[in-house]
Amino acid sequence: MDEANIRASKDIPPAEVADVELYHAKSFWTKYVFSQDAKVIAIQYSGTAAAIGFVALVLSWLMRLQLGFPGLADFITIEAYYQFVTIHGMIMVVYLLTAVFLGGFGNYLIPLMVGARDMVFPYINMLSFWFYFLAVVLLVVSFFVPGGPTGAGWTLYPPQAILSGTPGGSGAGIIMMLLSLIVFIIGFTMGGLNYVVTVLQGRARGMTLMRLPLSVWGIFTASVMALLAFPALLVASVMMLFDRLLGTSFFMPTLIEMGEQLSYGGGSPIMFQHLFWFFGHPEVYIVALPAFGIVSDLLSTHARKTIFGYRMMVWAIIGIGGLSFIVWAHHMYVSGMNPYFGFFFATTTLIIAVPTAIKVYNWVLTLWRGDIHLTIPMLFSLAFIVTFVNGGLTGLFLGNVVVDVPLSDTMFVVAHFHMVMGVAPLMVIFGAIYHWYPNVTGRMLDEAMGKWHFWVTFVGSYLIFFPMHYVGLVGVPRRYPELGDSAFIPDSVQMLNSFISLAAFAVGFAQLLFIYNVITSLRRGKIAEKNPWRATTLEWQTPDMPPTHGNWGDELPVVYRWPYDYSVPGAAEDFIAQNDPGPQPAGETKT
Amino acid sequence: MAIALVLVLVVVGSIVFHIFSPWWWTPIASNWGTIDATLTITFWITGAVFAAVILFLAWCVYRYRHTPGRVAAYQPENKKLEIWLTVVTGIGVAALLAPGLVVWADYVTVPDDAVEIEVVALQWQWNYRLPGADGKLGTVDNRLITFENPLGINPGDKAGLDDLVIEADALHLPIGQPVKMLLRSIDVLHDYYVPEFRAKMDMVPGTVTYFWFTPTRTGTFEVLCAELCGVGHSFMRGEVIIDTEEDFQIWRDEQETFASLSES
Ligand code: HEM
Ligand SMILES: [Cu+2]
Ligand SMILES: [Cu+2]
Numbered sequence: 023m024d025e026a027n028i029r030a031s032k033d034i035p036p037a038e039v040a041d042v043e044l045y046h047a048k049s050f051w052t053k054y055v056f057s058q059d060a061k062v063i064a065i066q067y068s069g070t071a072a073a074i075g076f077v078a079l080v081l082s083w084l085m086r087l088q089l090g091f092p093g094l095a096d097f098i099t100i101e102a103y104y105q106f107v108t109i110h111g112m113i114m115v116v117y118l119l120t121a122v123f124l125g126g127f128g129n130y131l132i133p134l135m136v137g138a139r140d141m142v143f144p145y146i147n148m149l150s151f152w153f154y155f156l157a158v159v160l161l162v163v164s165f166f167v168p169g170g171p172t173g174a175g176w177t178l179y180p181p182q183a184i185l186s187g188t189p190g191g192s193g194a195g196i197i198m199m200l201l202s203l204i205v206f207i208i209g210f211t212m213g214g215l216n217y218v219v220t221v222l223q224g225r226a227r228g229m230t231l232m233r234l235p236l237s238v239w240g241i242f243t244a245s246v247m248a249l250l251a252f253p254a255l256l257v258a259s260v261m262m263l264f265d266r267l268l269g270t271s272f273f274m275p276t277l278i279e280m281g282e283q284l285s286y287g288g289g290s291p292i293m294f295q296h297l298f299w300f301f302g303h304p305e306v307y308i309v310a311l312p313a314f315g316i317v318s319d320l321l322s323t324h325a326r327k328t329i330f331g332y333r334m335m336v337w338a339i340i341g342i343g344g345l346s347f348i349v350w351a352h353h354m355y356v357s358g359m360n361p362y363f364g365f366f367f368a369t370t371t372l373i374i375a376v377p378t379a380i381k382v383y384n385w386v387l388t389l390w391r392g393d394i395h396l397t398i399p400m401l402f403s404l405a406f407i408v409t410f411v412n413g414g415l416t417g418l419f420l421g422n423v424v425v426d427v428p429l430s431d432t433m434f435v436v437a438h439f440h441m442v443m444g445v446a447p448l449m450v451i452f453g454a455i456y457h458w459y460p461n462v463t464g465r466m467l468d469e470a471m472g473k474w475h476f477w478v479t480f481v482g483s484y485l486i487f488f489p490m491h492y493v494g495l496v497g498v499p500r501r502y503p504e505l506g507d508s509a510f511i512p513d514s515v516q517m518l519n520s521f522i523s524l525a526a527f528a529v530g531f532a533q534l535l536f537i538y539n540v541i542t543s544l545r546r547g548k549i550a551e552k553n554p555w556r557a558t559t560l561e562w563q564t565p566d567m568p569p570t571h572g573n574w575g576d577e578l579p580v581v582y583r584w585p586y587d588y589s590v591p592g593a594a595e596d597f598i599a600q601n602d603p604g605p606q607p608a609g610e611t612k613t
Numbered sequence: 614m615a616i617a618l619v620l621v622l623v624v625v626g627s628i629v630f631h632i633f634s635p636w637w638w639t640p641i642a643s644n645w646g647t648i649d650a651t652l653t654i655t656f657w658i659t660g661a662v663f664a665a666v667i668l669f670l671a672w673c674v675y676r677y678r679h680t681p682g683r684v685a686a687y688q689p690e691n692k693k694l695e696i697w698l699t700v701v702t703g704i705g706v707a708a709l710l711a712p713g714l715v716v717w718a719d720y721v722t723v724p725d726d727a728v729e730i731e732v733v734a735l736q737w738q739w740n741y742r743l744p745g746a747d748g749k750l751g752t753v754d755n756r757l758i759t760f761e762n763p764l765g766i767n768p769g770d771k772a773g774l775d776d777l778v779i780e781a782d783a784l785h786l787p788i789g790q791p792v793k794m795l796l797r798s799i800d801v802l803h804d805y806y807v808p809e810f811r812a813k814m815d816m817v818p819g820t821v822t823y824f825w826f827t828p829t830r831t832g833t834f835e836v837l838c839a840e841l842c843g844v845g846h847s848f849m850r851g852e853v854i855i856d857t858e859e860d861f862q863i864w865r866d867e868q869e870t871f872a873s874l875s876e877s
Contacts, residue, residue, distance in 0.1 A: 174841070175841045179840075181800065181801045181802070181818060182800075182801035182843050185800070187800075187801065188843045189844065275755075275818045275819025276755045276756055276818070276819060277755065277799060277800050277801075278755060278800060279800050280736065283756070283758070288819075289819070290819065291802060291817055291818065291819065292820075325677075325685060326685045327686065327687075327688075328687060329689075330688065330689075331689075331691070331695050332689060332690070334690070334695055356813055356814050356815055357815050357817070358796075358814060358815045358817040358822035361720070362721065364717050364721070365714055365718075368713060368717070369714075372706050375702070376702050376703055376706060380695070380698065380699060380702070382666060383695075383698050384695075386666060386673065387694070389670065389677065390677065391677060391685065391686035391688065392673070392677050392685045392686070393677065393679050393683045393685040394673070394677050394678045395679045396674075401616060404616060404620070404670065404674065407666075407667075407670060408620065408667055411663060411667065415659035415662060415663055416659070418655060418658075418659055418706075418709055419652070419659070422651070422710060422713040423713060423717045424647075424648055424651055424713050424714075424717040425651050425652050425655055427648060427720070427811060428638070428648060428808070428811045428812075431806070431813075431839040431840060432839070480619075488627060488630070489630065489636075492630075492636035493636065495637060496637065496638065497639055497808030497837075499806065499837055499847075501841045501846060501847075502846070503847060504847065506847060506848070506850070508835055508850075509835060510809070510835060512636070518636065586689065588685060588687075589684055589685040589686070590687055596684070
């Protein structure tokens with residue numbers, strides 16, 4: 023389809039798949055608990071992720087308490103610190119961000135945005151959530167097993183992960199962690215298949231792939247990637263579980279623990295790292311691509327302007343998704359793998375910077391000559407651009423093999439990944455919640471509280487993580503519960519650490535305000551108009567708002583145009599909905 | 614409007630912080646000044662891009678913020694601009710990558726005159742082995758490790774008998790002499806990390822890894838572990854002392870060989 027036809031045409035292909043009758047819930051249980059409606063599942067996913075994410079937030083406070091004010095809280099032993107680091111990192115990456123973007127936004131937005139009544143396999147979709155829920159339960163239970171949860175770091179590197187020098191290594195902690203991951207992956211696979219198949223098979227008439235909102239493109243590509251990447255983690259987890267429980271030696275070489283020969287031999291610890299990062303690097307983009315997509319839609323809607331370079335944006339998403347499978351060993355430059363790999367992985371890693379930069383330019387150029395409404399979603403989107411550019415640029419340090427050598431495993435790395443995959447995607451999540459809350463609940467979130475939440479979170483996060491790079495430059499390694507007496511670390515680093523901790527507490531406090539806002543606005547929020555942001559995409563064009571079971575009432579929508587018809591010259595309003603046959607855009611002659 | 618101002622402040626504040634930061638890398642004590650140089654290049658290029666993008670963003674927010682009657686431009690694409698930006702980005706990335714790969718080629722190419730020294734890590738201490746009079750390290754096997762033979766040196770290999778064994782004590786090295794650090798671990802992953810040397814590498818049980826460097830400054834430097842290795846990770850510290858050639862010889866002559874250790 024050529025470019026003009028992407029944007030609008032009145033030719034509508036005939037329906038390929040007949041509209042089907044949906045499963046209708048008959049009781050409270052099947053309507054709200056074992057629900058098969060993607061919108062309910064989305065809320066279940068998001069709520070569970072938010073709850074466990076709150077645990078991760080509290081753990082980060084405890085870590086910052088220890089780092090900023092060592093010795094103040096003596097219940098934070100070294101063992102406890104390592105357990106906090108590990109569970110915090112694992113929750114944030116897997117159980118919060120992955121679950122919210124794919125299980126939460128994926129479930130809510132895909133069917134609505136592509137014009138489907140629901141996911142293609144609603145029953146599997148329900149199972150997906152309950153597996154996820156079980157995975158979270160297993161993770162929580164690991165806090166209460168003898169020895170406590172694992173303290174092996176979120177990377178779970180063997181041999182230490184399953185030995186007694188590491189918290190939870192010889193107890194049940196690591197076993198629970200691996201089981202939880204295995205259950206998570208099974209659950210995700212069911213959900214992921216749904217997201218992919220629904221995008222490919224469930225689209226409304228006229229909704230060609232090149233007319234999908236970028237949110238859907240981001241979530242779709244991330245789901246495909248996750249389906250290909252998570253199996254590597256599954257395999258690694260199962261093998262490590264065997265090493266731990268059955269005495270196999272997949273990852274365990276001959277070794278002497280505390281003076282004693284263990285019966286392991288012949289395995290390769292580096293092999294685990296390859297498997298882990300074959301999953302782990304794509305994982306970064308599994309979190310980032312949905313954020314890229316969603317922020318594109320937020321920027322376009324709130325700046326009343328077409329997204330700049332839509333097709334380039336789609337190709338950049340696909341290109342990044344593909345390339346991200348051949349960069350994994352940039353996490354392993356100093357792992358002891360064959361050092362000649364460095365040339366290859368540094369090159370592929372820096373090549374990814376190009377499509378990523380294009381995305382940044384296009385977001386900024388979307389704002390250029392726009393009509394920028396400084397709503398809360400817009401503010402968070404701007405904050406995303408700042409933190410993502412910052413974190414992306416420090417990625418060029420760590421990706422460029424030799425520059426990584428002095429920085430790897432220092433606090434510079436911690437600062438980098440928090441900026442790029444912690445703070446930046448969270449900014450998008452917040453922006454998206456303010457944006458779609460009225461679609462879910464029919465009410466607006468409180469704007470005054472939203473402003474506070476935004477300012478403290480954005481400025482605070484920058485104050486936490488920007489200076490942290492310099493702690494790493496000095497040479498302070500990551501995963502150190504305290505600085506210790508080191509001649510090369512000036513005393514002022516401890517002061518900086520205290521400052522960072524204070525900023526972290528402030529940011530944490532702002533999240534309480536946000537939670538309060540989300541809960542109280544359910545009842546007290548201003549009633550939302552039907553399409554409060556005057557957006558073009560289908561989720562705002564349902565007959566009822568909030569959309570009801572089946573989304574579209576009697577008739578499925580028909581799509582006539584791309585999702586970015588904002589401020590079309592000559593149009594009556596500054597947006598034309600995707601299902602509006604409306605006037606053709608200016609200068610349009612083709613049919 | 615506050616947001617445009619804050620965006621400018623983010624850029625200005627970051628640059629000012631960078632310039633006046635008392636927190637900076639340690640004075641170098643090895644030949645890897647080239648690593649610092651690539652790091653500096655990277656700071657310049659990325660700093661410029663950061664400032665340019667965020668300042669332009671701030672200007673857009675200021676200039677195109679909603680006011681009654683403003684209408685956004687309708688501009689879905691601009692091929693020329695997109696291609697131009699892609700090319701410029703490609704050049705910038707190449708300018709970062711090229712020097713990086715050149716220095717990496719040095720990093721992985723050990724000079725012929727480097728002497729080999731072995732570091733053996735375990736939870737949570739550093740041991741060392743230096744070649745004896747024959748200038749060669751004997752073979753080792755982790756399965757031979759006992760209380761008396763903590764490094765697992767093969768007693769049947771003559772080359773190993775005169776190896777010097779340093780247990781949980783400082784390592785001395787002569788200034789100006791390239792060294793190839795052979796890295797072994799007998800239990801879990803560790804990482805031999807001396808901030809002033811810039812170089813580092815993980816130690817992996819079951820295999821021998823390496824890096825090389827030339828000390829360029831005498832003094833005492835701290836060794837840290839940079840790969841999580843259990844609860845003692847942050848306490849796993851040691852010292853490496855860079856001596857003049859004469860001081861190094863004196864120290865060296867005081868060390869015990871594997872043979873004398875096994876006898877006692
Ligand atoms: C205000 C919010 C946050 C604060 C204050 C915070 C703080 C910390 C701290 C202090 C550490 C340990 C550093 C160390 O000793 O090595 C850490 C580790 C980590 N954090 Fe966060 N964090 C926050 C949010 C996030 C988010 C949103 C993510 C999501 C990507 C995240 C992912 C991680 C990961 C993956 C680790 C590494 C765990 C490991 O070393 O095994 N954090 N964080
Ligand atoms: Cu990566
Ligand atoms: Cu360690």
